[in-house]
Amino acid sequence: MTGSFDSAGCPTIDIEISGPLGHKHQFTAMVDTGFSGFLLLPILSAFPVGLLLQGTMRITLADGSTQTKLTCLGSIHFDGKEDVGVIVIEPQNTQVLVGMEFLRIFNLRLTVEPNSGIVEIVAGTPIPTAPPPAPETPNIPPAQN
């Protein structure tokens, strides 16, 4: 998948977001590797998606201070896949952000070349799976002499 740079020179990709109602809404999201979360969404964008704002959490800002945010579960649809994560709701009208949890959950690799205008987001290295457990040794009673 390819993305693009916005007018500020930041990498963006197109995603779809859905909540419990299942209706998908398309957004252009900035890929922000300085954001450790999954998705940050302005509150006015959360209502049409039908997200259930039941939770709160504190997030740490760049200056070390913390702020309380509303939060909820929701899905991102990207490149034919869907995954659920925690959505941080921003009360101000900011840009939609996807962060490091998005890259981790979808197992993606981000390539950004500002001089070439390339924003590329592709499947990351497959995560090694644990080997299957060794078969149990049959419980054979000791031979009788």
Add this chain to the structure above:
Amino acid sequence: MSVTKTPQGISEKGEALYREKFQAEYEQLHPGKYLAIDVSTGAGFLGDTPEKAIVALLATNPNAFYHVVRIGASGVYRVGYTQEATRDGIFR
């Protein structure tokens, strides 16, 4: 236990419950994990990720108001920006 009515109230109640019921033990046993706290019942649900903790909580009480904590950290996530302390009316 009374139910809070505002996001700030949910957060403050969740933080208070965390300090009273979980902090001392969980910061020894589960640093870096995530805890979702049902602010109505005081029940806590532990997870390796915040979504796992929230899913466990909602499985027992789908309508719960909850607060999520990353054990031993000031915030669950970090962002790369700062903001004015003055915000719109939602958290006042």
